[in-house]
Amino acid sequence: MGPTWTFRKKIGTGFAATVILLVLIAAIAVYTLQTVVESKDLVITTNAQNLISVERLSALIERKSSATRGFLFSRDDKYLEFANTVRAELLGILERLKGQVITEEGRRSVEQIERAEADHHAVLEKVIALRKSDPNLDASVRMFDEQLAPKRAFLNQQLQAFVQREEKMLEEGKRAASDTATTSIKFVVIITVVATVLSICLAFFLTTSLSRQISSAVQHVQSSSSELQAAANQQATSAKEQATAMNEITTTISELLATSRQIAESAQRVAQIADQTASGASSGDHTVQKSLESVSGIRRQVDLIVNHMLDLGKKSQQIGGILEIINELTEQTNILAINATIEASGAGDAGKRFTVVADEIRKLADRVGGSTKEIRGLIDEIRAAVNSTVMATEGGSKAVDIGMRQFNEVATAFKQINSLVGTTTEAAREIELSTKQQATAVEQVNLAVSNVAQATKETEASSCQTYQTASQLTSLSRDLARLIQPAGA
Numbered sequence: 001m002g003p004t005w006t007f008r009k010k011i012g013t014g015f016a017a018t019v020i021l022l023v024l025i026a027a028i029a030v031y032t033l034q035t036v037v038e039s040k041d042l043v044i045t046t047n048a049q050n051l052i053s054v055e056r057l058s059a060l061i062e063r064k065s066s067a068t069r070g071f072l073f074s075r076d077d078k079y080l081e082f083a084n085t086v087r088a089e090l091l092g093i094l095e096r097l098k099g100q101v102i103t104e105e106g107r108r109s110v111e112q113i114e115r116a117e118a119d120h121h122a123v124l125e126k127v128i129a130l131r132k133s134d135p136n137l138d139a140s141v142r143m144f145d146e147q148l149a150p151k152r153a154f155l156n157q158q159l160q161a162f163v164q165r166e167e168k169m170l171e172e173g174k175r176a177a178s179d180t181a182t183t184s185i186k187f188v189v190i191i192t193v194v195a196t197v198l199s200i201c202l203a204f205f206l207t208t209s210l211s212r213q214i215s216s217a218v219q220h221v222q223s224s225s226s227e228l229q230a231a232a233n234q235q236a237t238s239a240k241e242q243a244t245a246m247n248e249i250t251t252t253i254s255e256l257l258a259t260s261r262q263i264a265e266s267a268q269r270v271a272q273i274a275d276q277t278a279s280g281a282s283s284g285d286h287t288v289q290k291s292l293e294s295v296s297g298i299r300r301q302v303d304l305i306v307n308h309m310l311d312l313g314k315k316s317q318q319i320g321g322i323l324e325i326i327n328e329l330t331e332q333t334n335i336l337a338i339n340a341t342i343e344a345s346g347a348g349d350a351g352k353r354f355t356v357v358a359d360e361i362r363k364l365a366d367r368v369g370g371s372t373k374e375i376r377g378l379i380d381e382i383r384a385a386v387n388s389t390v391m392a393t394e395g396g397s398k399a400v401d402i403g404m405r406q407f408n409e410v411a412t413a414f415k416q417i418n419s420l421v422g423t424t425t426e427a428a429r430e431i432e433l434s435t436k437q438q439a440t441a442v443e444q445v446n447l448a449v450s451n452v453a454q455a456t457k458e459t460e461a462s463s464c465q466t467y468q469t470a471s472q473l474t475s476l477s478r479d480l481a482r483l484i485q486p487a488g489a
Helices: 007-074 077-100 104-133 137-291 298-346 348-398 400-484
Strands: none
Touching: 007 077, 007 104, 007 137, 077 104, 104 137, 137 298, 137 348, 137 400, 298 348, 298 400, 348 400
C-alpha cells in the first residue's frame, strides 16, 4: 500500500482481505462438512440399507418356510400361494440388493445367496410335489429334514456371511467418516488460526499505516493552524492600529470642515463688504455727477467726497484685515491638507482616495492664497487712489478753477474705484464659491473616511473571528492527535 492510497482504499482492502479469509474458511468448512455428510450418507444409504435388505430376506425365507410347513401339515393350497407371493418379494429384494452393493465381493456374495435360494427352492418344490403325490406325511417330513434343512442352513450361512461383511464395511465406513471429520476439523482449525494471524497482521499494518498518515496530517494541520493564528493576531493588531489612525484622520477632517465653514462665512462677509463698497462707489459717482450741475456746490461735494474717501479708506483697512484672516485660514488649510496627505499615505490602499481629495483641497487653498494676494494689491491701489483723491479735494477747496480741473481727475478716480470695487466683489464671490466647494469636498472626504473607518472595524472583527477559528482548529488538531496517539503511549 503506497502513500497515495486513501483511508477508504486501505480500510476497504483490509475489509476485503478479511472477507476473503472468512469466505475461504467457510468454503473449507462447507467442503469438509459435505465430505463427512457424504461418508455418513454412504454408510447409511448403502451398508445400512443392505443390512436391512438382508434382514428382510431372512424374514421372507422364514415366512416361506413356515408356509411350506403349513402346506405339509394341511395340504392346503393357500399356503403354497402365500409361499409363492413371499418368494416373488424375496426375488425382488435380491434384484435390488444387486444394484445396491458397490463392491465386486458384495455382488459375488449376493449371487451366492441367489444360487443358494434357488437350490433351496428346488428342493422345496420336490418336497411339495412329494406331499401332493403321497398322502403319507412321514416321507415328506423325512425329505424336508434330510434335503431341505441343509439347503436352508447353507442359505442362512450365505446370508450371515453377507451380513458380517456389510457390518464390517459399515464399521469401516463409520471409522472412515470419523477420521474424515477429525481431519476436517483439524484442517479448519489450522486454516482459522492462519486466517486469524493474517487478519491480526493485516489489522496491525493498516492501523500503523493509517496512524502514521493521520499523524502526519495532524502535524500539518497544527502547523498551518499555528501560522493562521499568528497571521490573524497580526492582522487584528494592524486593524486596530488602522482604526486608531482612521479616528485621528476623522478628527482632523472634522476640524478641516469647521475651518472651511469659517472661511466660507468670512468670504461671505467680504462679499457683503464689497457690495457695500460698490454701493459707496456708486454714491460717490452720483455725487460727482450732481457736483457738475452746480459749481457752488463743489465745496460741499468735495467735503462729501473727502468723507466718502475716508470711509473708503476705513473699509479698505477692514478688507485688509479680512484678507489677513483669509490668508491665515488658507495657510492652515494648506497645512491640514499636507497632514491629511501624510496620514492617507500611511493608511495604504484604503487612503488613496483620501490622498486625491487632500491634493484638491491643497490646490484650492493655493488658489485662495493667490486671490487674497490679488485683492491685497487692489486694496493698496484703492488706498493710493483714496490718498490722491483726498489731496485733490484739498487742492480743489483752495481754488475753484483748480478744483474744476481736479474734479475731472476725481471723476476718473471714481471710475477706477468703481472698477476696482467690482473686481473686489468678483474676487470675494470667487472666494465664497471656492470655500463652498472646499466645504463640499471636505464633507465628501469625511464620508469616505467614515466608510474606511467602518471597513477597518469590519476588518478588525473579521480578524478576531479568524483568530478564534484558528484557535478552535488548533484545539481540534490536538484532540485528533490525542485520539491517534494517547499521551501515555
